[in-house]
Amino acid sequence: MIADILRSLLAPAPPRLPEPDARLALAALLVRVAKTDGLYAAEEVERIEQILMTRHHLGPFEAAKLRSEAEDLEAQAPDTIRFTRALKAAVPLEDRAALVQALWSVALADGQRDHSEDQQMRLLANLLGVTDVESALARQKADEE
Numbered sequence: 001m002i003a004d005i006l007r008s009l010l011a012p013a014p015p016r017l018p019e020p021d022a023r024l025a026l027a028a029l030l031v032r033v034a035k036t037d038g039l040y041a042a043e044e045v046e047r048i049e050q051i052l053m054t055r056h057h058l059g060p061f062e063a064a065k066l067r068s069e070a071e072d073l074e075a076q077a078p079d080t081i082r083f084t085r086a087l088k089a090a091v092p093l094e095d096r097a098a099l100v101q102a103l104w105s106v107a108l109a110d111g112q113r114d115h116s117e118d119q120q121m122r123l124l125a126n127l128l129g130v131t132d133v134e135s136a137l138a139r140q141k142a143d144e145e
Contacts, residue, residue, distance in 0.1 A: 023052075023056055025085075029080070029103060029124065030102065032074050032083070037117050043111070049064055049067055050063075088127075101141050121135065
């Protein structure tokens with residue numbers, strides 16, 4: 001056990017992940033929300049790409065490429081803070097409820113609402129500075145889509 005601790009302390013540090021721009025940060029959060037319940041359904045992938053096309057005026061190939069990059073980044077990122085930090089820096093507070101709506105849209109895309117998704121969404125809304133009431137309204141709008 002002590003040898004494992006020493007080995008981990010003396011091992012070279014893994015390379016730092018780059019700070020994502022707002023587009024990649026949103027895409028990575030969408031992927032993270034989609035994977036929260038342990039399933040990464042085709043409906044969620046489609047919804048992610050639709051959101052990316054709409055929000056960033058991308059074509060289908062560009063949206064798929066951005067989603068793929070986001071999947072790689074999301075898999076490597078140990079926390080969610082780097083994504084929400086990039087979004088908070090780029091998106092005014094009054095526009096962040098729309099981000100939460102997009103996140104809810106992905107969480108609800110597979111037709112199943114999971115407790116872990118609810119927890120993840122509460123965390124994300126909080127990190128983005130969106131109130132519980134605003135998040136609930138965003139969820140209702142996403143559910144009506």
